[in-house]
Amino acid sequence: MTELARKVCMLGDFGVGKTSLVSRFVRNTFSDKYLTTVGVKVDSKHVALPDARTVKLVVWDIAGKSALDALNLNYLRGATGLMLVADGTREASLRATLNLLMQARDVLDDPAVVLVVNKLDLVERWQVAPATIAELRRTLPVVETSAQSGDGVEAAFAELARKLAA
Amino acid sequence: MGDYQRLKELLLGDERAELDRQRERLAELARDVEHDRAGLPRELPRLLREAQRGDGRDKLVDALSAPVASALGTAVREQRQTIVDALFPIIGPAIRKAIVEALRDFSDGFNRALESSLTPRGLKWRFEAWRTGVPYAQVVLKNTLSFRLDHLFLIERDSGLVIARESAPEVADLDADAISGMLTAIGDFVRDSVGGDAPGSLASATVGEHLLWVVEGPRANLAVFLRGVPPAQLRLVLQERLEQIHALLPEAPADGAVTLPGLREALDLDRLRHAAALDPHAPPKKTRPWPLVLVALAIGGALAWWLVNDWLWARHLHDAEKALRAWPGVHVDGIDGSRRGAVVVRGLIDPLAESPRAALAQLLPPDTSLAFEWRGYVSTDPALVARRARQLLAPPEGVRVAFADGRLALRGVAPAAWVAAARERAAWIPGVAVLDLDALHAAEDPSAAQEAELDAVGEALRELKVEFVRETEAADPAPLEAMRAQALRALELAAMLGYDVRFTCHGYNDAPGGDVLNRALRERRAEWLCAELARRGVPADRLSRGDSVADAAEAPTIALRAASLRLERARSADGK
Ligand SMILES: Nc1nc2c(ncn2[C@@H]2O[C@H](COP(=O)(O)OP(=O)(O)O)[C@@H](O)[C@H]2O)c(=O)[nH]1
Ligand SMILES: [Mg+2]
Numbered sequence: 117m118t119e120l121a122r123k124v125c126m127l128g129d130f131g132v133g134k135t136s137l138v139s140r141f142v143r144n145t146f147s148d149k150y151l152t153t154v155g156v157k158v159d160s161k162h163v164a165l166p167d168a169r170t171v172k173l174v175v176w177d178i179a180g181k182s183a184l185d186a187l188n189l190n191y192l193r194g195a196t197g198l199m200l201v202a203d204g205t206r207e208a209s210l211r212a213t214l215n216l217l218m219q220a221r222d223v224l225d226d227p228a229v230v231l232v233v234n235k236l237d238l239v240e241r242w243q244v245a246p247a248t249i250a251e252l253r254r255t256l257p258v259v260e261t262s263a264q265s266g267d268g269v270e271a272a273f274a275e276l277a278r279k280l281a282a
Numbered sequence: 283m284g285d286y287q288r289l290k291e292l293l294l295g296d297e298r299a300e301l302d303r304q305r306e307r308l309a310e311l312a313r314d315v316e317h318d319r320a321g322l323p324r325e326l327p328r329l330l331r332e333a334q335r336g337d338g339r340d341k342l343v344d345a346l347s348a349p350v351a352s353a354l355g356t357a358v359r360e361q362r363q364t365i366v367d368a369l370f371p372i373i374g375p376a377i378r379k380a381i382v383e384a385l386r387d388f389s390d391g392f393n394r395a396l397e398s399s400l401t402p403r404g405l406k407w408r409f410e411a412w413r414t415g416v417p418y419a420q421v422v423l424k425n426t427l428s429f430r431l432d433h434l435f436l437i438e439r440d441s442g443l444v445i446a447r448e449s450a451p452e453v454a455d456l457d458a459d460a461i462s463g464m465l466t467a468i469g470d471f472v473r474d475s476v477g478g479d480a481p482g483s484l485a486s487a488t489v490g491e492h493l494l495w496v497v498e499g500p501r502a503n504l505a506v507f508l509r510g511v512p513p514a515q516l517r518l519v520l521q522e523r524l525e526q527i528h529a530l531l532p533e534a535p536a537d538g539a540v541t542l543p544g545l546r547e548a549l550d551l552d553r554l555r556h557a558a559a560l561d562p563h564a565p566p567k568k569t570r571p572w573p574l575v576l577v578a579l580a581i582g583g584a585l586a587w588w589l590v591n592d593w594l595w596a597r598h599l600h601d602a603e604k605a606l607r608a609w610p611g612v613h614v615d616g617i618d619g620s621r622r623g624a625v626v627v628r629g630l631i632d633p634l635a636e637s638p639r640a641a642l643a644q645l646l647p648p649d650t651s652l653a654f655e656w657r658g659y660v661s662t663d664p665a666l667v668a669r670r671a672r673q674l675l676a677p678p679e680g681v682r683v684a685f686a687d688g689r690l691a692l693r694g695v696a697p698a699a700w701v702a703a704a705r706e707r708a709a710w711i712p713g714v715a716v717l718d719l720d721a722l723h724a725a726e727d728p729s730a731a732q733e734a735e736l737d738a739v740g741e742a743l744r745e746l747k748v749e750f751v752r753e754t755e756a757a758d759p760a761p762l763e764a765m766r767a768q769a770l771r772a773l774e775l776a777a778m779l780g781y782d783v784r785f786t787c788h789g790y791n792d793a794p795g796g797d798v799l800n801r802a803l804r805e806r807r808a809e810w811l812c813a814e815l816a817r818r819g820v821p822a823d824r825l826s827r828g829d830s831v832a833d834a835a836e837a838p839t840i841a842l843r844a845a846s847l848r849l850e851r852a853r854s855a856d857g858k
Contacts, residue, residue, distance in 0.1 A: 121443045121444065121459055122443075123441040123442060123443055123463070155467075156464075156467040157464070158442070158459075158460045158461075158463030158464045158467060159457075159460050160457055160459040160460045160463075172459060174441075174442070174443060174459045174460065174463050176442075176463060176467070190470045191467060191470065193440040193441070194438065194439075194440030194441025194442060194443070195441065196441075214289060217289075221286070252289075254285070254288075255285040255286070255288060255289050256285075256289075
């Protein structure tokens, strides 16, 4: 049996919760220390697809920056999926994330993308308007999540896995 | 695509529209310039061909050599990867060939340097080299370097995803994808942080005995987790495997893990190990017979000398062991004589036992070092139990201590206090199962002296025997006389003490003769003794013929032509 494996990169501004989302989602193979030392941490997890197949997501978490430099572009090589992460409480983080997507699309050939708007547990403080999210949904799958409570995390990765296996 | 366009507009709006306008204008300008030169590319090949006519070729080469060289230089500097990728299939084997040559030179030198070494290990390896036809230097390398392959990952270069993997069966499983992802990331990280745009990447990392090797190819890398000291050969083998694998890999990027025919074989850990241990490029070595014959003779001589010595040593050890096993109060767990000339004895020793050191030293070669590792224990060896009884009971003169078959017998006369104490203590002596104090008498007892004398008479009778020249012809009448005197004295004492005393006559024979004949002879000798004693005044009703089958414990000690008398006593029925 050949196993389906896909490289997925977490993209998003600093502090939006990428690392927290990954920690929620996978069992940690490496300590988070790698993030600060190497600038990247890789974990993996099997995700069941609706049709009973499974896909292995190999998730690369990149130390957050709002722009991709040469170093980070290297990390994107070979990725077929992108998990964009924005912080609902900071409108600017959404713009930064979409900018990262534009840059990434220069190096990646039509990646599968899911946008996550994180920190749903602080929804009363959200700057990102529901209308904006509705508008974005016409282009991208958008999942509202909370890495803190775990809401939506599985769903976001499941959606990405589904798009990757399609 | 349209969706992304809309996204961009959402983000950039006006700026984007302006940008598009500028881009359009630039394109227009470029189109104008292009137009004039549009014909050139079409004409260029023809022009170049024409330029080579006559001496044109030399001129063209002159003109182009400098710029082509610079272009190549620039390409190597700026697009090194492309060039390396293009040259990879050529460079790999070329470099390997050079390395193999260099290694062979090295191992030849090494060989010569080791040629004269005649240590036992050297000889063993030399024998192995001779037997297998593998150069000696390689046998040395193989034996001095030992390593094991734990994991081998074939990693897609760009994504860091695992295409295939092999792990040794007994090592813990790893999250191969996460690890190879990290490896790729760390490789990139190292290259980015130290190398700038230099080619190459992480090639090896070491933590203690754990070793990571990464062998890079244009589309896939091999990462190997090893332990120990791998031979340099292994890297070449891996490089070769990676080239084979590249030939197998499909052009399209691999879709996660794939199964490729031949891939498993290329990655098989045992094969890799084996391949690394042998140098496939070395031609079989021609063996020179003369040095070999000499070496074989030397080995043969040494072997014979060694075997003889070994055999002698083994015999000494065997003797020593036999002596030790028979030594009273010692229990031997093991004798270690693996190093010739030194013996270590491990075991148990009773504190009352004598040290076997002197006896062993006599059995072993003169300079043998002898060491004991003793732990104390209480021995039930009869000699030790008797010694222990003597030590604990401190018998006064006149008391004899005998121990056999778990029975401790005390005989003689002693002060009543000592007798009482002995009666109490003797049963506690380790190794004593049965206590026989019938023949122990308190000195204060008025009949003690007579009791002791009766015991002594019994003992004396046991010592006496009449020997026969043949049949029932006595050699010497004196023992018969002594027997008679003792028997009569026993009857007197028994009468005083109120015992009922009887005597049994036993006959013995020496070894030759059939069973039936010998049995008859024993009976006749016993009857003869009874008759002789009766004739000399011992009451006939007290004499009887004993069992003709000499009892097993005595037969071997008195296995000769003889007869003897035994005294048996019991309290007489009137119980005086
Ligand atoms: N309240 C809340 N805090 C979050 C959530 N996700 C992340 N954080 C916090 O946001 C901060 C940055 O998170 P981190 O995962 O390091 O962000 P990264 O830089 O994108 O990797 C941390 O203090 C997290 O505890 C969430 O869903 N809710
Ligand atoms: Mg982080």
